[in-house]
Amino acid sequence: MKRITVITGILAAAFVLGTGYSLWNYAGNRESVVISGYIEADDIHVGSKIGGRVLKVVAREGETVRAGETLLLLEPGELDASLAEAQANLRQAGAQYSLLNAGYRSEEIEQAEAVLKQAQAELAQLTSKPRHRQIDQAMTDWMEAKAQAENSSKFLKRVEDLSKRDLIARQELDEATVKKTEAEQKVKATRQHYDLLLAGTVEDDLERPRQRVVEANAKLRQLRAGYRKEEIAQAKSALEAAQAKVQRIRTQLDETVIKSPVDALVEAMVLQTGDLVDPGKPVATLLRTGSLWVRAYLPEAQLRFVHPGDRASIRVDSFPDRSFSGGVRRIHRQGGTAPRNAQTDEARVLQMFETEVMIDDPDQVLRPGMSADVAIPKG
Incomplete structure (x- = not known):
């Protein structure tokens, strides 16, 4: 509200009405600038970034809350x-x-060392065995396999004869057949090994032992070097x-627990349990405690007398016998615009500069929307 309170006008009204306002006790005080306006409060709109369904409304309208107090809970869902x-x-x-x-444990390294030593020993044993002993052993293995095969063949014939006369179970015949087949395969394998030795090569027999040594050695180097940086x-x-x-x-x-960021009064809270809240939508309006201030309008002619930081006295109609202290917080640099054709001094008086004046209200008796008069000593 743009309103200019002229000191002489107040004196006249005080004299006529006898309200005790003379000079608000301003009477005769020409050392103060008096401006008028309305009380406002810094309001905060709180909400949740994720939204959801209301689980519980903790704070109610009109309640005073401290910073960090829970206002409302949302269902966590699958979180x-x-x-x-x-x-x-x-x-x-x-x-x-x-x-x-x-890195690798010492036990793993010791185990890898043991595996390498064993592989090396097996390879050394194979490569150091005299050739004639290998051939003799291969011949012995072949002859033993042939003998076993002959015995298996004879045994199978007897079993077949008994089976034809239904003197034994079918399972015994099957087992005898399998043993004969295995014996024949062993004869074939031992004969091939014997022939290879006679031909002068056992490289195929050494390939796998050598590969085991290579693999064991690589594993040990990896363990000793540790894991790669990558x-x-x-x-x-x-x-x-x-x-x-x-x-x-x-x-x-954390966004499901909506808390008050500051000490405040809950001005608006219209949600109920079960309501859905959209992400980013305000769920409550708070009025910051101790943030009351007057939005008043300073005439251009008085601008030179008032500065940010100046102390002030504030009166409101609801408490006519009481004065509240405060201070100028801000004077807007952009003034109100007078009509273009206003060329007189009287017209230029209508040019106003919005001024914010903080109020000290320790008893919290003031409310936003009250009209207020502000007296600021001329600086």
């Missing part, structure tokens, strides 16, 4: 389960990173990603 899963993945990623970063870096990245996911879900869960 609790998502958090538990993310935490499990985080523990797994942390364990993997710790394992790689710490593997450790990858595990660290996985750990950081898991940490970020847990934090992201926790942040979302």
Whole structure:
């Protein structure tokens, strides 16, 4: 509201009406600038980034709340389960990173050394055995296999004869047949090995033992060198990603608990349990405690007398016998625009500059919307 309170006008009204306002006790005080306006408060609109269904309304309209107090709860939905899963993945990623970063255990290295020694010993045994002993052993194995095959063949004939006369079970005939087949295969294998030795080559027999030595040696070198930097870096990245996911879900869960950011009065809260709230939509309006101020209008002619930081006295109609202290917070640099054809001094008086004056209200008796008169000593 744009209103100029002229000191002489107040004196006249006080004299006629006898309201005791002379000079508001301003009487005769020409050392103050008096301006008028309305009380306002810094309001805060609180809400949730994720939205959801209202689980519980904690604060009610008209209640005073402290900073951090819960105003309203939203249903967490699947966020609790998502958090538990993310935490499990985080523990797994942390364990993997710790394992790689710490390197291989000494027990693993000792075991790999033992495997290598065993493979080397087996290879050495094969390569150092005299050739004639290998041939003799191969001949012996072949002859034993032939003898077993002949016995298996004779035994099968007897079993077949008994089977024809239904003196034995079919299973015994099948078993005898299998044994004969296995014996014949063994004869074939031992004969091939004997022929290879006679031909002067056992390289195929040495290939696998040599490969085992190579593999065991490579494994031991890897264990002694530790994990590659790339593997450790990858595990660290996985750990950081898991940490970020847990934090992201926790942040979302925090958004289901709507709290007051400051000490305030709950001005508006119209939700009920079960209501749906859109993401980013305000769910309550708060008036910051101690944030009352007067929006008044300073005439251009008085502009030079008032500065930000100046102390002020404020009176309201609801408490005519009481004065509230305060201070000038801000004077807007852009003034109100007078009509273009206003060329006189009287017209230029109508040019106003919006002024914000803070009010000290320790008893919290003032309310936004009250009209107020502000007296500011001339600086």
